[in-house]
Amino acid sequence: MVTNTGGINDQGFCQLSWEGLKRLRDDKGYVVSYIESKQDADYFTNLDKAIDYGANFVWAIGFAMAEAAYLTARINPDVDVDFGIIDASTNGDQKLTGVLFANEEPSFIVGYIAGRTTKTNKVGFVGGIESDNIYAFEYGYLSGVAYAAHELGKKIDVNSQYAESFTDSAKGRSIAQKMISDGADIVYHAAGSVGIGVIEAAKEAGKFAIGVDMDQSFLAPENVLTSAIKRVDQAIYELTPKLIAKEITGGKDVVLRLRDGDFLGIPEDHHLMPKGVYEDALKISEKIKSGEIVVPASKDGYEKFEKSLA
Amino acid sequence: MNVLIKFLKRPVASSLLAILLGFAVAAAILATTGFNPFETFGTLFYGALGKPKYITNVIIKATPILLTGVSVAFAFQTGLFNIGAEGQYVLGTICATIVGVTCNFPAPIQIPLVVLSGALGGALLGAFVGFLKARFGIHEVITSIMTNWIMLYLCNFVVSTEAFHKPNSNTALTVNPSSYTMVLPQWKMSDEGIEYLLKVPWLRDILLKTDLNFGFVVAIFVAVLAGILLTRTKLGYELRAVGFNPEAARFTGIGVKRSVVACMLISGGICGLAGALNITGISPHTITTLAAQEGYGFNGLSVAFIAGCSTVGCIPASLLFSGLTYGGMTVQQMMGVPSEIINIMIGVIVFFTALPAMAPKIATWLERRKKARQSIDTDANAGEA
Numbered sequence: 001m002v003t004n005t006g007g008i009n010d011q012g013f014c015q016l017s018w019e020g021l022k023r024l025r026d027d028k029g030y031v032v033s034y035i036e037s038k039q040d041a042d043y044f045t046n047l048d049k050a051i052d053y054g055a056n057f058v059w060a061i062g063f064a065m066a067e068a069a070y071l072t073a074r075i076n077p078d079v080d081v082d083f084g085i086i087d088a089s090t091n092g093d094q095k096l097t098g099v100l101f102a103n104e105e106p107s108f109i110v111g112y113i114a115g116r117t118t119k120t121n122k123v124g125f126v127g128g129i130e131s132d133n134i135y136a137f138e139y140g141y142l143s144g145v146a147y148a149a150h151e152l153g154k155k156i157d158v159n160s161q162y163a164e165s166f167t168d169s170a171k172g173r174s175i176a177q178k179m180i181s182d183g184a185d186i187v188y189h190a191a192g193s194v195g196i197g198v199i200e201a202a203k204e205a206g207k208f209a210i211g212v213d214m215d216q217s218f219l220a221p222e223n224v225l226t227s228a229i230k231r232v233d234q235a236i237y238e239l240t241p242k243l244i245a246k247e248i249t250g251g252k253d254v255v256l257r258l259r260d261g262d263f264l265g266i267p268e269d270h271h272l273m274p275k276g277v278y279e280d281a282l283k284i285s286e287k288i289k290s291g292e293i294v295v296p297a298s299k300d301g302y303e304k305f306e307k308s309l310a
Numbered sequence: 311m312n313v314l315i316k317f318l319k320r321p322v323a324s325s326l327l328a329i330l331l332g333f334a335v336a337a338a339i340l341a342t343t344g345f346n347p348f349e350t351f352g353t354l355f356y357g358a359l360g361k362p363k364y365i366t367n368v369i370i371k372a373t374p375i376l377l378t379g380v381s382v383a384f385a386f387q388t389g390l391f392n393i394g395a396e397g398q399y400v401l402g403t404i405c406a407t408i409v410g411v412t413c414n415f416p417a418p419i420q421i422p423l424v425v426l427s428g429a430l431g432g433a434l435l436g437a438f439v440g441f442l443k444a445r446f447g448i449h450e451v452i453t454s455i456m457t458n459w460i461m462l463y464l465c466n467f468v469v470s471t472e473a474f475h476k477p478n479s480n481t482a483l484t485v486n487p488s489s490y491t492m493v494l495p496q497w498k499m500s501d502e503g504i505e506y507l508l509k510v511p512w513l514r515d516i517l518l519k520t521d522l523n524f525g526f527v528v529a530i531f532v533a534v535l536a537g538i539l540l541t542r543t544k545l546g547y548e549l550r551a552v553g554f555n556p557e558a559a560r561f562t563g564i565g566v567k568r569s570v571v572a573c574m575l576i577s578g579g580i581c582g583l584a585g586a587l588n589i590t591g592i593s594p595h596t597i598t599t600l601a602a603q604e605g606y607g608f609n610g611l612s613v614a615f616i617a618g619c620s621t622v623g624c625i626p627a628s629l630l631f632s633g634l635t636y637g638g639m640t641v642q643q644m645m646g647v648p649s650e651i652i653n654i655m656i657g658v659i660v661f662f663t664a665l666p667a668m669a670p671k672i673a674t675w676l677e678r679r680k681k682a683r684q685s686i687d688t689d690a691n692a693g694e695a
């Protein structure tokens with residue numbers, strides 16, 4: 001695998017991916033290796049090095065590597081190697097599989113939990129940089145909150161804001177502080193390191209934050225209400241053998257949903273939630289899996305969803 | 311012995327000695343962390359020089375740090391410490407991207423336009439820092455560290471503006487293809503080009519699998535030109551005189567303030583050129599939201615000091631630096647050595663080159679020892695007689 005500039009100790013995405021590959025090595029005897037990119041200009045040349053290494057399958061980690069992955073797949077039609085990219089769509093090249101997560105689904109669940117837990121009837125959302133990917137988090141969350149509000153027969157306000165960054169944790173902190181002083185008592189983030197600041201702000205104010213991607217409760221055990229988990233490691237662990245065996249053919253996207261297995265969800269720890277909320281959240285999860293609730297991932301979808309509730 | 315002493319007195323000896331010591335320290339660290347140093351170095355050299363395309367990539371990746379290195383070395387020779395190379399580089403990429411996206415002329419007009427706009431951006435930023443020093447006496451290290459961060463956030467701002475943001479990505483729009491400075495950029499990526507190149511493996515490796523471009527030629531030209539400017543022209547004489555002793559320079563009638571601004575203008579321009587050539591020469595041909603400094607300018611500092619602040623010396627130094635970092639990727643992949651070890655090795659080399667008097671000192675010590683031994687010999691001979 002080739003990482004983006006985060007490197008394999010990024011406490012997130014790349015680290016999880018490498019965990020997945022290490023499990024493949026330990027459980028199934030795969031030969032695995034990684035290269036960390038230091039600059040954007042390294043993506044293309046590092047993918048090429050991974051081919052020279054003799055890999056059968058090469059993972060590009062993160063949507064920033066999409067262009068480099070398209071190019072690499074295109075100029076190597078005769079080499080026996082396939083590529084996968086996490087969090088980005090394939091361009092249709094037969095050698096390239098895109099792996100996407102239905103991020104709106106766990107966002108819906110944590111939105112539901114937020115809606116059930118809030119005492120001030122005000123919750124917040126902090127996004128990274130505006131894109132379709134982050135909209136899925138936002139509108140999934142908004143829908144979950146709306147669903148809970150409908151169930152409780154009350155109105156819950158959601159304050160959404162974008163930090164225009166995935167790295168500026170000071171900005172995340174100030175946005176969250178503003179939201180909390182405006183009355184919000186739970187803030188969810190989908191903003192990478194910006195979220196570290198969000199969680200810090202919640203900790204200082206004694207309010208709740210909701211983590212993303214991995215169980216972030218280690219950052220503030222008494223303030224991280226829950227997390228919307230995206231298990232990149234599990235995806236790599238399960239998909240790599242299938243992709244190498246060509247059970248999944250390239251040129252298409254694999255979209256991982258709640259119903260597909262152990263890829264998305266919330267952590268088991270629920271000691272901060274009111275009684276019964278965790279059990280209800282699991283019921284919501286089942287409803288999403290069965291298709292009873294179809295979670296919207298865009299603004300239009302959310303508006304329709306809200307109307308369908310009323 | 312005499313040959314050794316003579317060699318140690320030459321400036322290049324310090325650099326070579328530092329490189330050797332760097333490898334020695336890295337070997338010790340590798341051995342203590344359980345990796346075979348010889349195997350690791352073997353992999354490192356293979357990763358940098360093992361295939362024609364690796365060598366090509368080393369050259370491509372040396373281009374920007376050669377230029378930033380020349381910029382730092384140039385400023386250093388005139389008594390200025392241009393730690394703002396990073397910011398000037400970033401502004402170069404920003405200007406080149408803005409111009410390259412907005413304008414779309416035929417290549418013979420577009421390329422000079424894009425490249426010069428980047429150089430101009432860097433030059434103006436450098437001149438600004440020089441002006442602050444000349445007019446208000448604010449130290450260039452302070453101001454240029456600040457401008458580094460201002461440029462980083464300016465870059466992120468430009469990426470996020472509606473006019474330049476590429477939707478659903480963390481990059482700006484790519485510059486128009488007429489700005490590309492690779493070898494045969496349009497043809498090699500066309501279907502016919504790919505089809506043809508697939509049949510010619512060596513050419514495919516170099517053309518298709520790398521972004522082979524003309525940047526390095528320009529960079530060498532600039533390195534030589536900067537050297538000539540410093541040592542063979544009136545302007546260079548004045549700049550260096552100011553570097554050696556500003557008071558004495560002013561006494562002889564040299565405009566010290568003007569010199570400081572001129573030096574920073576040139577130094578900044580070279581960094582801006584590095585940024586522009588990276589935009590036109592290598593993918594992704596655009597700027598990205600930066601979480602931290604990418605290090606093109608700071609690596610330039612390392613290159614300049616490995617080269618002992620000789621502008622022409624930056625050519626081999628930049629190749630060494632890029633060979634180490636690029637080959638380091640292979641070490642990581644094949645042997646699982648953390649890239650930090652490679653960074654430590656580069657750090658140690660830079661550390662030892664920061665002691666420029668080391669080699670001459672060893673030379674003097676050897677000389678003294680030789681003389682001492684000779685005098686003992688002559689004493690002994692005298693005693694016998």
